[in-house]
Amino acid sequence: MNTDINADSMNTGLENPNMKSIRSSMNSGRLTARSENRSIKTRAFAVVKKFRFVIVFAFVIIALYFTDKTEGIKAFNISLSNMKEMLGLIPPIFVLMGLLDAWVPKETFIRYMGEASGLKGVLTALFLGSAAAGPLYIAFPIAMLLIKKKAKLAYVLFFLGVWSTAKLPLLLYEISYMGARFTAIRIAVCVPLFLLFSLIIEKTFSAEEKESLGRKAESEFS
Amino acid sequence: MKDKKRTKIALLKAWKSFSGILPEILSVMMFAGITLAILSPDIISKLIGSNSGFFGVVLSLTAGSITMIPGFVAFPLGATLLDAGAGYAQIAAFVSSLMAVGVVTLPLEIKYFSKRMAILRNASALVISLVFTMVIWKLM
Numbered sequence A: 001m002n003t004d005i006n007a008d009s010m011n012t013g014l015e016n017p018n019m020k021s022i023r024s025s026m027n028s029g030r031l032t033a034r035s036e037n038r039s040i041k042t043r044a045f046a047v048v049k050k051f052r053f054v055i056v057f058a059f060v061i062i063a064l065y066f067t068d069k070t071e072g073i074k075a076f077n078i079s080l081s082n083m084k085e086m087l088g089l090i091p092p093i094f095v096l097m098g099l100l101d102a103w104v105p106k107e108t109f110i111r112y113m114g115e116a117s118g119l120k121g122v123l124t125a126l127f128l129g130s131a132a133a134g135p136l137y138i139a140f141p142i143a144m145l146l147i148k149k150k151a152k153l154a155y156v157l158f159f160l161g162v163w164s165t166a167k168l169p170l171l172l173y174e175i176s177y178m179g180a181r182f183t184a185i186r187i188a189v190c191v192p193l194f195l196l197f198s199l200i201i202e203k204t205f206s207a208e209e210k211e212s213l214g215r216k217a218e219s220e221f222s
Numbered sequence B: 001m002k003d004k005k006r007t008k009i010a011l012l013k014a015w016k017s018f019s020g021i022l023p024e025i026l027s028v029m030m031f032a033g034i035t036l037a038i039l040s041p042d043i044i045s046k047l048i049g050s051n052s053g054f055f056g057v058v059l060s061l062t063a064g065s066i067t068m069i070p071g072f073v074a075f076p077l078g079a080t081l082l083d084a085g086a087g088y089a090q091i092a093a094f095v096s097s098l099m100a101v102g103v104v105t106l107p108l109e110i111k112y113f114s115k116r117m118a119i120l121r122n123a124s125a126l127v128i129s130l131v132f133t134m135v136i137w138k139l140m
Helices: A003-011 A017-027 A033-050 A052-067 A069-103 A106-113 A119-130 A136-148 A153-165 A168-178 A180-204 A207-220 B002-038 B041-047 B050-066 B071-083 B088-100 B106-112 B115-139
Strands: none
Touching (some): A052 A069, A052 B002, A106 A119, A136 B106, A153 B115, B088 B115, B106 B115
């Protein structure tokens, strides 16, 4: 969906955008003021398109403010604190992943989580998932990296399941609020079921679908 | 020198991944903010009391699937709701679906994986939450 825009944002780190638009119009052989003007326009349009939901929701919050002042302010504050939390969490995770991607060879991942890793793969997924901190959506790009490094799909799904329900730091917190019994039952019921469903879901994926997922992961980190 | 370049490329990749996903993240956060402002915790607690039975469980599963509350807020909230008369089963449904099912983040998940994988993962997480709720209902 955003592939063309992604390609743009990668390049802006290397050269300034004006240079780039000149270069790209040189490449296409049309170095006229008009075509450059148009390319700026289409780029602005692309940015608006990319952020269209952000713009729509901003208007919803403003509308909410004018119908009910307290609710509008509340919506704004909750959105803001959510964003702050996310923006604090995501960049370090992405940096860590970029480094993992560049420095840890595929073979290592295959050995620990690949098709033939067996119990080792299950335990690695369990370890990675439970050592985590942060909400589930942080785990999506990490799962994609695992897929790129040829981890078995079922173990990636299990990793997501463990991340969502059995993060160790949160478990201690849960015990203190909900009681050890509640937490123990939750882990005993949920973790094996997540493993079972992960294996079942993988079975429903054809080799072709897995391959296209692998290609998607490949392009995500290229 | 080659290592330095490799790290630089890694950081560039990180920036690319981040800026690619930024619009989705911002809109998801705003949507969560709007929903939570309208659905306040006391409305939620009114609806999922211990007498609400299976209706309360379904409602809790729905609320847990839609809302996005960090775990560090969810467990104290769950404990408060329990003290205020909410049922264990309803809280179990709410807490477990809150953690594993993400309706609001579904577009993000689809963008990363595929529609089928995202829907299957969430559906299985919902089933698992329901099983856990039933076990808690029987045992606590």
